Amino acid sequence: MDRTTPSVAARLAELECDGEFIQRHIGPSEADVAAMLVALKQPDLSALVDAIVPESIRLKEPLALDGPLGEAQALARLQELSSRNRILRNYIGMGYHAARLPQVIARNVLQNPAWYTAYTPYQAEIAQGRLEGMLNFQTLVCDLTGLPVANASLLDEATAAAEAMMMSRRCSNNPSSTFFVSASCHPQTIAVLQTRAPAVGIELRIAEDAAAAGIDAFGYLIQYPASTGQIGSAPETRLADMAHARGALLSVAADPLALVLLAPPGEWGADIVVGSAQRFGLPLGFGGPHAAFMACRDTFKRALPGRVVGVSVDSQGSPALRLALQTREQHIRREKATSNICTSQALLAVIAAFYAIYHGPDGLRRIAQRMHRLAVVLAAGLRSAGLRVSPHFFDTIQVSGIDAGRIHAAARAHGINLRDLGADAVGIALDETVGRADIEALWSLFGLPADPGRIDALDASTPDAIPPALARRTPILTHPVFNAHHSETAMLRYLRRLADRDLALDRTMIPLGSCTMKLNATSEMIPITWPQFADVHPYAPDDQVQGYRQMTDALQRWLAQCAGYDAVSLQPNAGSQGELAGLLAIRAWHHARGQPQRDICLIPESAHGTNPASAHLAGLQVVAVACDAGGNVDLADLQAKASRHSERLAALMITYPSTHGVFEEAIGPVCDVVHRHGGQVYVDGANLNALVGLAAPGRFGGDVSHLNLHKTFCIPHGGGGPGVGPVAVKSHLAPYLPGRIGVASPVGPVSAAPYGSAGILPIVWMYVTMMGGSGLTRATTVALLSANYVARRLAAHYPILYAGRNGFVAHECIIDLRPLKDASGVTAEDVAKRLMDYGLHAPTVSFPVAGTLMIEPTESEPKAELDRFVEAMISIRAEIRDIEQGRMDRADNPLKNAPHTAAMIAADAWSHPYTRRQAAYPAGTDAPAKVWPAVARIDNVYGDRHLVCTCPPMSAYETADVR
DSSP, X not given: OOTTSOOHHHHHHHHSOTTHHHHHHSOSOHHHHHHHHHHTTOSSHHHHHHHHSOGGGBOSSOOOOOOOOOHHHHHHHHHHHHTTBOOOEEEOBTTBOOOOOOHHHIIIIITOHHHHTOOOSSSGGGBHHHHHHHHHHHHHHHHHHTOSEEOSOBSOHHHHHHHHHHHHHHHOOOOOOEEEEETTSOHHHHHHHHHHHHHTTOEEEEESOHHHHTOOOSEEEEEESOTTSBOOSSOTHHHHHHHHHTTOEEEEEEOTTGGGTBOOGGGTTOSEEEEEOTTTTOOOGGGOOOOEEEEEOGGXXXXXXXXXXXXXXXXXXXXXXXXXXXXXXXXXXXXGOSOOOOOOOHHHHHHHHHHHHHHHHHHHHHHHHHHHHHHHHHHHHHHHTXXXXXXXXXXXXXXXXXXXXXXXXXXXXXXEEEEEOSTTEEEEEOOTTOOHHHHHHHHHHTTOOOOTTHHHHHHHHOOOSSOGGGBOOSOOOOSGGGXXXXXXXXXXXXXXXXHTTBOOTTTSOOOBTTTOOOOOOHHHHGGGGSHHHHTOOTTSOGGGBHHHHHHHHHHHHHHHHHHTOSEEEOOOSSHHHHHHHHHHXXXXXXXXXXXXXXXXXXXXXXXXXXXXXXXXXXXXXXXXXXXXXXXXXXXXXXXXXHHHTGGGEEEEEEESSOTTSOOOTTHHHHHHHHHHTTOEEEEXXXXXXXXXXXBOTTTTTOSEEEBOTTTTTOOOOXXXXXXXXXXXXXXXXXXXXXXXXXXXXXSOOSSSSTTSSGGGHHHHHHHHHHHHHHHHHHHHHHHHHHHHHHHHHHTTTSOBOOOOGXXXXXXXXXXXXXXXXXXXXXXXXHHHHHHHHTTOOOOEESOSSTTXXXXXXXXXXXXXXXXXXXXXXXXXXXXXHHHHTTSSOSSSSHHHHOSXXXXXXHSSOOOSSSOHHHHHSOTTOOGXXXXXXXXXXXXXXXXXXXXXXXOOOHHHHHTOOOO
């Protein structure tokens, strides 16, 4: 192209109007807004905001952000920014490797809103597709690790190792407070463990060999293969035997692709295996998001953190999938929860599983064997030049006895990154993208002259570098799903079939209170696939990642401005990690001021369950604060408990607007009480979508908040992750933000990568850039408008449980179904399932109050969709009234039997006292757009009593019995 010819993006940008994207993101048109304001008896949006948001917390000036850009303008600007990242050939390793994502998966999953806009599958009947994807992931993990139970993903390998440490302490019979960590573990894993252990009173012992050192511990963690690639000459049975003799557990951090060729840890004594599935097709992404995994022995399955997909049956006796065991258990057990994890990495887990399905067992073996042979040839060539190379390895070698500085300089000059292992050694980690030319280029760095025949000669003469005692002998991926979809046609159809068994944001609103399921615009999603963002190693030298650094610097400034704080860390890769980071900052600040006794965290009874769970993991003791009849924090109870624990008060954790969906008038006095007694105020950022541009936690009394970028700032939920949960603080807490490996800081890292799930941060950059300060503020006001419109329309049919000033709610409302249960027997779950027959996703069920539905429409839904939901709820209320008044049977009615599948409607027999049409096409349903639930009502009790968390053989379904 002629250099003087402007790019297509530049020419489009010239034609595009500033602020055009705002109208595309915000669902209600100007006419819709006017009609909704009439329904609320408000003259304009400004008056509505005045009526809802307390004047005492309102911002006095608009957000100091640039004006909005159009989509093409923003993409062009971000593309220029991304060009400042230098993409070198990376052999750094450390658990991060280049990988090839098959295009059929990239196009039909990663770039498909049917997959990335789905919510966590708490309504399992309309989530069977992604549940099957997660079950495939669990099966893959169990096969590779040799253990019978696995979860549906964790956040990253380092935090999974921390979960293994905590699980070992819960399950161990050894009373020691020590946890052993092998020095051969990845450095970021060791660093995260060093952050997490002291807060909960665990002493870490780091050494090369626990058995040789005779270290007594409740748990032991080793890396397999080692971080620098080495593999022992025999299974680690000696350590496993020693651990078990002491009543302790052995955890292994494993490379899943290496396990294709290596003996699975479950066979030689491991109790827990963790790792990252990143190299199963997931891009580097400057550190994430990537799906971590955890597997364990059957004995420990009820202590396993995170989500577990289980196989159950539905009301018709057909097999059905659901989340099992401790699903959302942190919301029930609070500070006694096994983990604070809420968001995991569901989207990345299903992508990794699909990668394994597409390649199959033979394909994975070919990939792993090819990488191993190339590493063997590379090592043999270096040895022939007189260099010292590790003898046993999978795909990563350590070359020692060299001038490492000279080698690194030569490598960079040839566009290559090697791992820095000190002054006299380098590491070289190969991956599936490596070819013969790469081996030749690596040899040249060490002075080996070109020789066209060397690779073939060494390949023919050099044996494998895996010790025979550690070679895998058990089969992998024997289930039919891993052996049936190897052509692109078959894979394409399998992915489509699963997507059709789900209900995601691409087909209907998902009005989940507290979860903010809003538009994830296509233009926001496009940049995450650009190589300049996707192919960057998290530990590449700083001079190679200037584009990323400039983007993250901008995001930190913008988020600080939106939340009213002074400093932000983007490292936490989930809201739960942000909570923990914020509490660790508070804890470290108190210690630095000579007040280590401050260990009490006050938490309102209405709080998210992750709050008390996070406080527990930060080493704090939770004291609950009562709420009054209006759902507000009971100020008298707060004052009494703050006074009682004044010397030990560390913090208050509070969500604002409240978890009950109202702007509490007394938030200022609440913060004052805590500060007066020496504590800090943690404002949970889950409901920030009701604040941006109108009020800011850091301005009305907060000292620290985490911000859910997968809620307020448009990162999609992906069926239960990824998420990003940056932590924002006032200036006095800034020194205590999460640190990085190799950099001294009061608080170490909380996630494996320096910037957490950096690969999806371009989504947020695009959203803020296209919205600008005015657009973000407009989004907030329309979110308030939409919630109050829905609440006002439903108020004549259902009790609205809580309301704030002038009778308005905030960005969400809670409808109370408990009185209806007494009169009709209908529960909140029944209503949730009946909504599926209308082609709608249910609101949040029974949180924060049992027997209720919490509704959050967001700013992205047009009035027509809000009305469709409201009309469905009104229609359901009429059905409930028919039950109350005896016109419908109390036990056999459309609500109790919902959802109705196509198989139920098409059955030869129909024994119900209502019609098939009433079951399948209730009033107001758009028949041509009918979405059929994949399965009927699932039996949750059966699923927990008969836990199966891997793909079962078909014979298991034949004996399913729901009696």
